Amino acid sequence: MEKQFSISVGPEIKGETPTRRSLISPNKLIDSPSEDVKTLYDVMQFSVKNHGAGKSAMGYRKIEKIIEEEKEVTKIVGGEEIKEKKVWKYFQMSPYIYLSYTEIDEEIRNIGSGLMKLGLQPNSKITVYSTTRYS
Structure with missing residues (x-):
């Protein structure tokens, strides 16, 4: 027998897939894993604590060619x-490189420290502008 993690909720609508919710909270949507989690920083700290410091959290790939x-x-x-020539670019990617929760936590702390050194305070707003580059 297959283990279920969600249940159907709400009315069935012909031609549509039923709405499903987690067995953990079948009566309401959960917007936070814990009442203590209010910010993105809190989400990361919660994840480090609950998913293991050495466990892979996310990965990225580099463009090799x-x-x-x-x-x-x-x-x-x-x-x-009308005929015209067009240049298509294809990317040869590296295998995934994974970062652990601990490594990501360290990066977050470094970025936060840098923003504080620049004079940002809680509730400050920043905008990040960046170009796309191939490297």
Whole structure:
């Protein structure tokens, strides 16, 4: 027998998949794993504490190689066929590199310390602008 982690809730609507909720909270949506969790920082601390410091939390991949390929494409503009060359880029990616909860926690603390050194206070707002780069 298959173990169930969720149950159907609400009315059945013809042609739609039923709404499901976790067995942990079938009567209401949970928006926080604990009443003490109020911020993103709290989420990370909760995760480090409950999922094991050495356990993999997230991963990323590096671009190892960019392959460019030029192709001729046909477009219809104003009812006329137009041929133009287009460069397509394909990315050869590395295997996943995983960071543990502890490593991510350390990065978060470093970023927070840097923001405090710049003079940010609780409830300060920041905007991050960044270009996309291939490296």
